[in-house]
Amino acid sequence: MPDTTLLTQIKDFANRADPYPLYARLRQNPVSWQEDGTPDGVWVASTHGAIASLLGDPRISSETLPPADRPKTGNPITDYLIKPIKDRIIDSHRPFIFRDPPDHDALRAAVMHQFTRERVQGMRARSDRLVDELLDAKRDARRFDAVDDLAYPLPVTVICELFGVPREDEPKFHDWATQLATALEPDSLTDKETRAANSRTFDAIGDYMADLIKEKRKHPKDDMLSGLANETTPDGVKMGDYDLIATSVLMLVAGHETTVNLITNGLLTLLRHPDEFERLRADPARAPRVIEELLRYEPPVQFRLRKTLSAVDIAGVTIPEGAEVLLLLAAGNRDPAVFPDADKFQPDRSGIRHLGFGGSLHYCVGAPLARFEAESALTALTRRLSSPRLVEDPPPYRQGAALRGPEHLHVAIEGMA
Amino acid sequence: MTTEPLRGRAVIVGAGLAGLRGAEALRAAGFTGPLTLVGAEPYRPYDRPPLSKHVLSGHLPADVTQLPSDLADDVEWRLGTAAQSLDRAERIVRLSDGSALPYDALLIATGTRARPWIHPEESRLANVFTIRGRDDAARLRAALAARPGRVAVVGAGFIGCEVAAVCRELDLPVCLIDPSPSPLSRVIGRAVGDHIGAVHRGWGVEMRMNSEVAHLEGTDGRFTGVLLKDGSRIAADVAVVALGAARNTEWLAGSGLSADKGGVDCDDRGLCLDEAGIPDPRIAAAGDVARFPHPLYGGRRVALEHWGHAIAQAQHAGRLLAGEDPGTPYAALPNFWSTQGDMVVKSVGLTDGADAVAIVQGDPADRRFLAVYGRAGRCVAAVSVDSARWLPAYARLVETAAPFPPTDPATDRPLKKLAIQDPGFA
Numbered sequence: 001m002p003d004t005t006l007l008t009q010i011k012d013f014a015n016r017a018d019p020y021p022l023y024a025r026l027r028q029n030p031v032s033w034q035e036d037g038t039p040d041g042v043w044v045a046s047t048h049g050a051i052a053s054l055l056g057d058p059r060i061s062s063e064t065l066p067p068a069d070r071p072k073t074g075n076p077i078t079d080y081l082i083k084p085i086k087d088r089i090i091d092s093h094r095p096f097i098f099r100d101p102p103d104h105d106a107l108r109a110a111v112m113h114q115f116t117r118e119r120v121q122g123m124r125a126r127s128d129r130l131v132d133e134l135l136d137a138k139r140d141a142r143r144f145d146a147v148d149d150l151a152y153p154l155p156v157t158v159i160c161e162l163f164g165v166p167r168e169d170e171p172k173f174h175d176w177a178t179q180l181a182t183a184l185e186p187d188s189l190t191d192k193e194t195r196a197a198n199s200r201t202f203d204a205i206g207d208y209m210a211d212l213i214k215e216k217r218k219h220p221k222d223d224m225l226s227g228l229a230n231e232t233t234p235d236g237v238k239m240g241d242y243d244l245i246a247t248s249v250l251m252l253v254a255g256h257e258t259t260v261n262l263i264t265n266g267l268l269t270l271l272r273h274p275d276e277f278e279r280l281r282a283d284p285a286r287a288p289r290v291i292e293e294l295l296r297y298e299p300p301v302q303f304r305l306r307k308t309l310s311a312v313d314i315a316g317v318t319i320p321e322g323a324e325v326l327l328l329l330a331a332g333n334r335d336p337a338v339f340p341d342a343d344k345f346q347p348d349r350s351g352i353r354h355l356g357f358g359g360s361l362h363y364c365v366g367a368p369l370a371r372f373e374a375e376s377a378l379t380a381l382t383r384r385l386s387s388p389r390l391v392e393d394p395p396p397y398r399q400g401a402a403l404r405g406p407e408h409l410h411v412a413i414e415g416m417a
Numbered sequence: 418m419t420t421e422p423l424r425g426r427a428v429i430v431g432a433g434l435a436g437l438r439g440a441e442a443l444r445a446a447g448f449t450g451p452l453t454l455v456g457a458e459p460y461r462p463y464d465r466p467p468l469s470k471h472v473l474s475g476h477l478p479a480d481v482t483q484l485p486s487d488l489a490d491d492v493e494w495r496l497g498t499a500a501q502s503l504d505r506a507e508r509i510v511r512l513s514d515g516s517a518l519p520y521d522a523l524l525i526a527t528g529t530r531a532r533p534w535i536h537p538e539e540s541r542l543a544n545v546f547t548i549r550g551r552d553d554a555a556r557l558r559a560a561l562a563a564r565p566g567r568v569a570v571v572g573a574g575f576i577g578c579e580v581a582a583v584c585r586e587l588d589l590p591v592c593l594i595d596p597s598p599s600p601l602s603r604v605i606g607r608a609v610g611d612h613i614g615a616v617h618r619g620w621g622v623e624m625r626m627n628s629e630v631a632h633l634e635g636t637d638g639r640f641t642g643v644l645l646k647d648g649s650r651i652a653a654d655v656a657v658v659a660l661g662a663a664r665n666t667e668w669l670a671g672s673g674l675s676a677d678k679g680g681v682d683c684d685d686r687g688l689c690l691d692e693a694g695i696p697d698p699r700i701a702a703a704g705d706v707a708r709f710p711h712p713l714y715g716g717r718r719v720a721l722e723h724w725g726h727a728i729a730q731a732q733h734a735g736r737l738l739a740g741e742d743p744g745t746p747y748a749a750l751p752n753f754w755s756t757q758g759d760m761v762v763k764s765v766g767l768t769d770g771a772d773a774v775a776i777v778q779g780d781p782a783d784r785r786f787l788a789v790y791g792r793a794g795r796c797v798a799a800v801s802v803d804s805a806r807w808l809p810a811y812a813r814l815v816e817t818a819a820p821f822p823p824t825d826p827a828t829d830r831p832l833k834k835l836a837i838q839d840p841g842f843a
Contacts, residue, residue: 053809053810053813056806056807056809056810057810058778058807058810058825058827058828058829058830059825059826059827059828060828061828062828100828100829101779101828101829102779102780102783102829105785309825309826309827309828310825310826360806361806
């Protein structure tokens with residue numbers, strides 16, 4: 001009888017620093033039923049083969065979000081006439097990470113149309129400069145926090161500049177993004193309080209974005225939001241306001257909450273493997289290998305939730321219709337059937353088949369940003385830090401089990417070049 | 418069955434994709450003896466798919482598609498030399514330069530050539546082309562770069578469609594001529610082929626379906642246009658004859674192997690059969706030329722002209738000849754792709770003999786859809802148009818011979834009701 005509490009243990013904050021032994025136990029059954037406090041439970045896919053197959057399965061839906069749950073105001077006209085309509089409109093214009101084809105494809109294509117090579121390349125150069133500025137600010141320090149001093153501000157600045165969010169408004173996004181990122185944690189879907197808080201936050205950030213979109217329509221600039229608000233894609237897609245708000249919120253939250261983990265997990269892993277730290281310092285051209293291995297070994301997004309549209313036979317079990325399916329990307333990344341010595345950090349392994357960016361149609365849109373931001377940060381850190389040492393190992397972690405990474409990463413240094 | 422490591426000499430006839438990957442597999446399986454690759458063309462193995470696409474459009478020169486390889490220098494190349502005959506009693510391959518190559522293991526990978534136009538004197542007219550090799554592609558590219566007034570493409574198979582799409586990318590008037598009712602309909606049927614035809618029409622390709630070419634006409638040795646069997650004429654400056662491929666098996670005449678225009682016969686391991694149906698343990702075949710019983714299709718003998726198949730079967734055959742028994746019959750799922758302009762058509766399985774087809778995802782109106790083919794109530798193939806991301810899921814249905822039609826819903830098709838059509842093979 002398989003252990004049906006493994007997912008509960010994974011969600012337990014006490015196991016945040018090292019969930020990998022639990023993942024290994026899950027992999028004994030490629031797809032297994034796990035308790036989650038609801039009668040239906042959740043099905044967890046944990047081997048590389050099962051996850052890859054489900055990611056590309058047309059019977060697997062991403063429309064997992066429950067209906068919005070906005071609190072009543074006490075005003076009957078608002079509560080019984082306006083609110084239900086507004087709820088329904090917002091529910092039908094979710095960000096495309098929670099949408100299926102064909103809507104997903106049109107929205108994603110519109111974003112990709114704005115993600116031009118010139119914009120990405122321009123941000124790449126900007127990212128290198130930003131890293132140097134952020135580290136220069138710590139030039140005389142003997143200790144710094146890799147999260148607050150570098151890994152958080154870097155991707156935030158990049159995504160805000162890319163979208164054309166004014167610099168002075170950046171701080172507002174901090175709390176909004178932290179709150180909305182909980183939508184990726186499985187319990188947030190059932191927890192009434194979290195759902196209400198997410199609705200409130202979405203409304204707040206949505207109001208902000210609506211104003212900004214108006215501004216971009218009046219005074220378009222060379223940024224992605226201006227492009228999305230004013231241009232039509234070659235396929236004739238031009239987003240309506242609700243989709244535009246949801247899409248820009250998605251991109252801004254993703255920019256705030258994911259790459260931070262890649263950079264921080266990256267520095268943590270390199271400090272735990274000093275030989276690899278030295279090798280990257282000696283040869284910055286190794287960075288792409290190091291980063292792909294990090295995306296396998298310590299992926300910023302550990303799992304994603306899906307839903308079955310019909311019964312799915314896989315790996316000897318039948319997932320029933322309408323069931324929640326959790327794709328444990330980080331467990332598939334440690335599958336010894338695909339990666340020899342899967343629990344070892346080995347940037348020189350051949351073949352890139354990690355699930356760090358997901359796969360198939362929802363493959364991470366921001367992957368190129370994440371890759372060069374991590375490259376700027378990790379090459380600069382290995383180049384500039386003198387005798388770095390972890391102050392705490394394991395470091396304190398953020399709450400999330402899905403978006404998993406250190407809350408702070410204090411590093412003692414003898415100097416910063 | 419060979420289970421002993423190969424000793425002696427290995428010869429591979431055919432220096433294309435299959436020959437190269439077969440040679441690498443022999444070495445990877447531990448064979449260190451003398452290894453000779455014989456190629457009729459004067460070039461090291463190169464990749465053919467770009468020849469009918471990026472090379473014709475001018476994005477790539479014809480001579481840059483040489484295939485990467487991990488073969489070391491311990492391989493003898495006999496390039497620009499065709500195999501002329503096979504003497505199995507003496508275990509010798511005779512070459513066009515009069516020399517003879519003894520072998521202890523032989524891999525037949527001679528592939529195919531473009532099927533020529535039926536009237537040889539017409540095919541010799543200037544500006545009449547076929548495409549198979551890189552020299553062909555370079556010549557046709559030069560002719561297209563000269564901006565002809567119109568290009569006539571004879572044959573609306575995959576190569577014909579790719580050439581027509583390139584012509585439109587180059588903004589050249591082009592006419593696609595085929596006796597069948599819609600492009601590709603011999604392979605994918607009319608039900609899907611009509612949608613492909615509509616895309617080409619939208620690009621401005623002049624479609625002359627249900628039209629058979631009688632003659633390629635010329636003046637002073639130069640192509641001037643096409644005369645159709647219905648008596649009408651299409652004036653054009655360039656003709657591309659795209660009538661499919663002919664298998665290079667003539668050199669096997671008199672060898673005692675079971676070989677004809679349809680390929681050389683193999684058993685389920687890949688060993689070549691003699692005329693009595695007995696496998697020759699020293700000879701295997703791979704790639705376009707090999708006709709083998711496919712376990713997924715009830716042991717029906719098929720010869721597949723697919724890129725991925727050439728690699729997989731050559732690797733299988735190389736290991737087999739090296740004495741490393743792969744243990745299982747070669748059974749890779751057939752698959753291919755065709756890039757026509759910015760449209761990508763991909764397929765898994767074999768449509769041959771399909772009696773029904775259903776569009777299961779997407780919408781032809783959006784030029785984005787996936788069709789599944791059924792035969793006797795089982796899924797036998799799937800064809801995707803700009804929807805390749807779903808193909809692996811349908812490959813599993815084909816591999817497991819799942820019931821047709823597939824009734825499961827998909828994210829973009831909540832309805833369980835599917836329109837089942839006659840595939841309409843031409």
